[in-house]
Amino acid sequence: MSKHYVVIAEVRSGQLRQVCLEAIEAARLTAEEGDRISALLLGHNLSEPASQLSRYVSGQVHVLDHPDLEHYLAETYCSAIIPVLESLEPCAIVLGHTAMGRDLAPMLAAHFQAGQISDVTAIHRNGSELLFTRPVYAGKAFEQKRFINGPHIITVRPNNIPPAAEAGSPGEIIQHAYTAPVNLRTIIKDVITKASGRVDLAEAQIVVSGGRGVKSAEGFKPLEQLAEVLGGAVGASRGACDAGYCDYALQIGQTGKVVTPQIYIACGISGAIQHLAGMSHSGIIIAINKDPEAPIFRIADYGIVGDLFEVVPLITEEFRKALA
Amino acid sequence: MNIFVLLKQTFDTEEKIVIQDGEISEDGVKFIINPYDEYAVEEALRLKELHGGQVTVVSVGPQRSAEALRTALAMGADEAVLISDERIPSDEYSLSVVLAAYLHKVSADVVLGGNFSVDQGSGQVAVRLARLLNLPHVSSVTKLEIADGKAKVLRDAEGDAETIEVALPALFTAQQGLNEPRYPSLPGIMKAKKKPFHQLGLSELGLSDAEIAPRTERISLSLPPQRQAGQILQGELKEQAAQLVSLLRSDAKAI
Ligand SMILES: Cc1cc2nc3c(=O)[nH]c(=O)nc-3n(C[C@H](O)[C@H](O)[C@H](O)COP(=O)(O)OP(=O)(O)OC[C@H]3O[C@@H](n4cnc5c(N)ncnc54)[C@H](O)[C@@H]3O)c2cc1C
Numbered sequence: 069m070s071k072h073y074v075v076i077a078e079v080r081s082g083q084l085r086q087v088c089l090e091a092i093e094a095a096r097l098t099a100e101e102g103d104r105i106s107a108l109l110l111g112h113n114l115s116e117p118a119s120q121l122s123r124y125v126s127g128q129v130h131v132l133d134h135p136d137l138e139h140y141l142a143e144t145y146c147s148a149i150i151p152v153l154e155s156l157e158p159c160a161i162v163l164g165h166t167a168m169g170r171d172l173a174p175m176l177a178a179h180f181q182a183g184q185i186s187d188v189t190a191i192h193r194n195g196s197e198l199l200f201t202r203p204v205y206a207g208k209a210f211e212q213k214r215f216i217n218g219p220h221i222i223t224v225r226p227n228n229i230p231p232a233a234e235a236g237s238p239g240e241i242i243q244h245a246y247t248a249p250v251n252l253r254t255i256i257k258d259v260i261t262k263a264s265g266r267v268d269l270a271e272a273q274i275v276v277s278g279g280r281g282v283k284s285a286e287g288f289k290p291l292e293q294l295a296e297v298l299g300g301a302v303g304a305s306r307g308a309c310d311a312g313y314c315d316y317a318l319q320i321g322q323t324g325k326v327v328t329p330q331i332y333i334a335c336g337i338s339g340a341i342q343h344l345a346g347m348s349h350s351g352i353i354i355a356i357n358k359d360p361e362a363p364i365f366r367i368a369d370y371g372i373v374g375d376l377f378e379v380v381p382l383i384t385e386e387f388r389k390a391l392a
Numbered sequence: 393m394n395i396f397v398l399l400k401q402t403f404d405t406e407e408k409i410v411i412q413d414g415e416i417s418e419d420g421v422k423f424i425i426n427p428y429d430e431y432a433v434e435e436a437l438r439l440k441e442l443h444g445g446q447v448t449v450v451s452v453g454p455q456r457s458a459e460a461l462r463t464a465l466a467m468g469a470d471e472a473v474l475i476s477d478e479r480i481p482s483d484e485y486s487l488s489v490v491l492a493a494y495l496h497k498v499s500a501d502v503v504l505g506g507n508f509s510v511d512q513g514s515g516q517v518a519v520r521l522a523r524l525l526n527l528p529h530v531s532s533v534t535k536l537e538i539a540d541g542k543a544k545v546l547r548d549a550e551g552d553a554e555t556i557e558v559a560l561p562a563l564f565t566a567q568q569g570l571n572e573p574r575y576p577s578l579p580g581i582m583k584a585k586k587k588p589f590h591q592l593g594l595s596e597l598g599l600s601d602a603e604i605a606p607r608t609e610r611i612s613l614s615l616p617p618q619r620q621a622g623q624i625l626q627g628e629l630k631e632q633a634a635q636l637v638s639l640l641r642s643d644a645k646a647i
């Protein structure tokens with residue numbers, strides 16, 4: 069019998085997130101000939117992202133479009149999603165390992181008494197068995213897991229599984245009515261979207277990261293300029309966050325975000341083991357540090373020994389010329 | 393206020409990982425309280441200092457986890473509960489069912505956990521538990537204030553800051569920035585020895601093997617390929633900058 073896969077998609081600043089296409093591809097890698105992949109999208113003003121999604125799924129796009137769903141809230145999202153999922157009877161639910169996916173997936177897993185494999189970076193088929201690779205100890209090791217029985221829930225780490233290609237003909241878009249849950253216990257009072265409009269750190273192809281070497285909040289300016297020229301995102305070491313130069317939301321490492329961009333540029337970062345855990349699977353690592361003995365050089369593909377306040381603007385200028 | 397903290401013992405973040413006979417070797421490894429859970433313990437102690445009440449730290453894990461619970465007692469927690477049973481699988485489904493069986497029996501006003509554990513990193517157990525207990529939850533909180541039976545929290549959502557109000561009882565997971573955990577004091581360590589420490593197994597919780605049957609399992613482990621040191625560029629800084637850009641363009645085809 070053909071099975072049904074549901075990808076829970078997500079918009080950020082009105083745009084469909086890239087990780088949704090990677091989640092669709094993950095579903096495809098899991099599915100067999102004849103299985104159907106549908107998407108479920110929640111939020112407000114979704115006509116554009118919904119029609120975009122419809123080009124990638126073989127099943128339908130289920131939409132819950134309501135002002136109450138503009139911002140993710142565990143209670144409202146869960147109560148809106150569960151009836152739709154119950155009617156679709158998916159064998160597997162796939163989400164991005166994003167702020168929303170990380171919060172929503174375990175709730176759905178608990179509700180459906182399902183197994184969940186989080187933060188998947190690769191999927192392999194071994195005969196009829198499916199193996200899911202994920203990092204443990206923040207990427208100091210990897211484990212291969214499988215589901216034993218029951219419904220499957222997976223969250224996929226951005227930037228690791230290639231995005232899905234467009235499917236044959238666009239899938240049908242189905243609108244669902246949203247009714248607010250009775251007895252709502254949580255409410256959102258305020259959202260400060262510090263990160264909107266910027267490239268998301270987890271999904272960025274290029275990350276320019278600063279450490280204690282940037283010396284101040286002001287010191288992040290040249291890094292921000294380089295990131296802007298490259299269309300990348302700015303990250304940081306815990307050293308920089310602890311010193312108050314930037315928000316903890318930017319922290320990369322074992323107790324921060326794990327990123328896997330194509331290019332990682334570490335500026336004024338010594339390369340402590342906890343930091344390496346969060347970035348050492350990046351495609352190309354570039355280190356800029358004035359200390360030639362800094363451990364970061366032991367894992368960097370290209371190193372420049374020098375003062376970052378001199379080097380970063382020079383690189384920015386060269387890229388600006390090269391990309392013009 | 394009756395506060396429960398979920399706590400896991402993890403490898404010290406300095407540790408290198410060694411795989412031996414298909415398992416992660418624990419030989420000579422230093423263990424700590426999972427850093428995010430440490431923020432949860434600290435926040436629980438602060439809530440108690442402000443509002444009065446009782447802080448209980450709860451861990452599901454091997455016997456060695458007792459050490460992490462004792463550290464939390466020395467920080468100021470009042471009671472510890474170690475749920476240790478070789479039959480408990482390490483699957484997140486099973487762990488959340490075990491914790492729910494325990495927490496169903498108590499009346500918690502606040503349950504605190506860490507944002508995720510730095511070893512398994514799956515971030516499931518606390519949120520699953522909230523659902524199993526039918527408690528509202530807010531994950532990844534960087535500020536928590538309680539008044540009039542409600543909590544006002546700041547939540548970190550990939551850099552965006554959300555202010556959320558939630559009715560108690562509720563569950564929260566701690567994110568970095570929430571507080572600065574205290575160190576156990578010497579008198580704290582002395583007092584910890586006399587504090588209640590409960591040991592529970594599956595039979596005390598009335599759980600059968602079938603009820604906690606895992607949904608996932610690990611098949612194998614591997615280490616990532618070692619990264620080799622690359623090339624340190626030479627010459628004037630301006631030349632190095634130009635060289636870097638051309639290397640990225642030609643060799644690496646990255647730009
Ligand atoms: C439980 C725990 C968890 C942790 N988790 C993380 C984590 O998730 N992420 C993380 O990053 N760290 C983490 N750490 C901290 C980690 O151990 C290091 O302290 C931290 O990474 C150091 O940050 P840094 O490299 O920016 O600072 P430093 O180690 O102080 O290095 C600064 C570097 O900048 C260079 N420098 C200074 N000035 C300049 C200049 N003008 N130009 C060029 N270079 C310059 C210096 O040579 C030096 O190498 C954790 C620690 C613990 C105990």
